[in-house]
Amino acid sequence: MMLPSILDRFTLNGLNGNHACYVTAPVSASLSDLKDGSWIRLFQPDVARSLAAQLMLALDYVHAQGIVHGDMYLGNILLKVPLNFDQLSPERLHEKYGAPELEPVSRLNGKPLPPGVPTHGVPPIWLGKASEEIVLLETRILLADFGEAFILFILSKERKFESCTPLVIRPPEARFEPNEPLSFSSDIWTLTCTIWTIIGQRQLLEGFLATEDDMTCEHVCQDTLSILPLDWWEKWDALRQKFDGDGEPRNRKSFRSWDDRFEDSVQQPRQDSGISPFNEKEEALFNVLRLMLSFRPANRPTTNQILKSEWMVKLALPEYRKSQNNI
Structure with missing residues (x-):
């Protein structure tokens, strides 16, 4: 199949309202x-x-x-x-593509983060070549x-x-x-x-x-x-x-x-x-x-x-x- 399929769906309830979320299979990169x-x-x-x-x-x-x-x-x-991607353990995945990196989230004015805002963000992993x-x-x-x-x-x-x-x-x-x-x-x-x-x-x-x-x-x-x-x-x-x-x-x-x-x-x-x-x-x-x-x-x-x-x-x-x- 050359079109994405929806594997799961859920609603995320947050400070900015309700958001419909759809789960699809991971991809390595766009062309x-x-x-x-x-x-x-x-x-x-x-x-x-x-x-x-x-x-x-x-x-x-x-x-x-x-x-x-x-x-x-x-x-x-x-x-x-890759075809064997789903069989990779977390350890093997991190070894092959790198471990997740945490980037701190802060306000420009130096004040504390408001409630509900995460303290760290995780940049997306690069699976391409x-x-x-x-x-x-x-x-x-x-x-x-x-x-x-x-x-x-x-x-x-x-x-x-x-x-x-x-x-x-x-x-x-x-x-x-x-x-x-x-x-x-x-x-x-x-x-x-x-x-x-x-x-x-x-x-x-x-x-x-x-x-x-x-x-x-x-x-x-x-x-x-x-x-x-x-x-x-x-x-x-x-x-x-x-x-x-x-x-x-x-x-x-x-x-x-x-x-x-x-x-x-x-x-x-x-x-x-x-x-x-x-x-x-x-x-x-x-x-x-x-x-x-x-x-x-x-x-x-x-x-x-x-x-x-x-x-x-x-x-x-x-x-x-x-x-x-x-x-």
């Missing part, structure tokens, strides 16, 4: 944490393929239930703990955080128009079609960006402290997506500031082709780190990723169609099955 724990921020090729396949299978199941996730990025993709150290056997994921998810029935009884996905991977229709409800295709856009980040060192679309205009320019200024649909161009107030009358970017330095991004984010970092680069067979991945990044939501493939794509069938899914057979 974002694993990259943050690495200097090179890369997964091994077989690991990256297995992670992408599992993410695709998880999202396909979610969509089949009529649910749009709405907030899919590396921080919400969790890696399960550097991304490049993850091996195929350990690639067991959970797609988590359904706080932004919404359900689509046949007649769209429940609709959602605002995307809370991080701006850098937010689908463009959230901006240019604000009166149209988001649907499964919005997940496909963020899935594309997430798969790229799994196989590469950096994100496909980059925008540190970016605005909506910056990200729209990032969408257009690469050979992958080309120009916006005409009606979207006409809605873009900042168009004349970013492009000339012929549709060419005023700042040519902002133009980075798909090949440039692949070389800078995937191939060169892998070669520099002594990790096998992706070979010519990976071209099949880019063929389907380009379709998944169609501006028009209706033109993006479904999860089922993506699972039948050449890259999934010949490369990604076999790696996932190999990891399951080893288990």
Whole structure:
């Protein structure tokens, strides 16, 4: 199962009211944490393929239930703990991962703590490792955080128009079609960006402290997506500031082709780190990723169609099955 299950639930009664609590199985870290724990921020090729396949299978199941996730990025993709984790004694757990550390709690003004406030806090334990150290056997994921998810029935009884996905991977229709409800295709856009980040060192679309205009320019200024649909161009107030009358970017330095991004984010970092680069067979991945990044939501493939794509069938899914057979 690639979705979290609730093992127990209880209500915590405290000074600030009653809080519903849910218990789930522990995880080692998110994929974002694993990259943050690495200097090179890369997964091994077989690991990256297995992670992408599992993410695709998880999202396909979610969509089949009529649910749009709405907030899919590396921080919400969790890696399960090792298979023998539940058999570790407390002593062995502390030996392997470190004993709990107590951090005193104090007030800035030096006055005594109010009633009900604990005297110490316990920082969370780090169960992960550097991304490049993850091996195929350990690639067991959970797609988590359904706080932004919404359900689509046949007649769209429940609709959602605002995307809370991080701006850098937010689908463009959230901006240019604000009166149209988001649907499964919005997940496909963020899935594309997430798969790229799994196989590469950096994100496909980059925008540190970016605005909506910056990200729209990032969408257009690469050979992958080309120009916006005409009606979207006409809605873009900042168009004349970013492009000339012929549709060419005023700042040519902002133009980075798909090949440039692949070389800078995937191939060169892998070669520099002594990790096998992706070979010519990976071209099949880019063929389907380009379709998944169609501006028009209706033109993006479904999860089922993506699972039948050449890259999934010949490369990604076999790696996932190999990891399951080893288990």
